[in-house]
Amino acid sequence: MITIVLCGCGNVDITKTSWTDRIPGRRFFCCPNAGSDCGTFGWIDPPMCQRAIEIIPGLLKDKNALEEDIEEYVQMLREERELVMKLRI
Numbered sequence: 738m739i740t741i742v743l744c745g746c747g748n749v750d751i752t753k754t755s756w757t758d759r760i761p762g763r764r765f766f767c768c769p770n771a772g773s774d775c776g777t778f779g780w781i782d783p784p785m786c787q788r789a790i791e792i793i794p795g796l797l798k799d800k801n802a803l804e805e806d807i808e809e810y811v812q813m814l815r816e817e818r819e820l821v822m823k824l825r826i
Contacts, residue, residue, distance in 0.1 A: 744768040745775030752781065761785075761793040 742750040750766040764781040
């Protein structure tokens with residue numbers, strides 16, 4: 738069942754995910770008007786255990802570093818393919 742929550746502005750709340758080191762990966766709902774003063778806010782997920790709070794930020798940093806490495810390798814591969822195509826001509 739889907740629950741629709743209206744904020745103080747009368748809009749349908751949006752769901753976001755916190756990625757701070759203190760509250761990693763916890764979903765919440767809030768007003769879709771960024772910076773509004775309606776104050777609508779609530780947690781969707783229960784609090785995480787302390788171990789998860791300590792582990793998740795490090796895992797996210799590792800994941801992000803690996804994604805950056807992949808982007809660099811893909812760019813290098815593109816450049817090498819372009820060079821090969823030029824050398825074939």
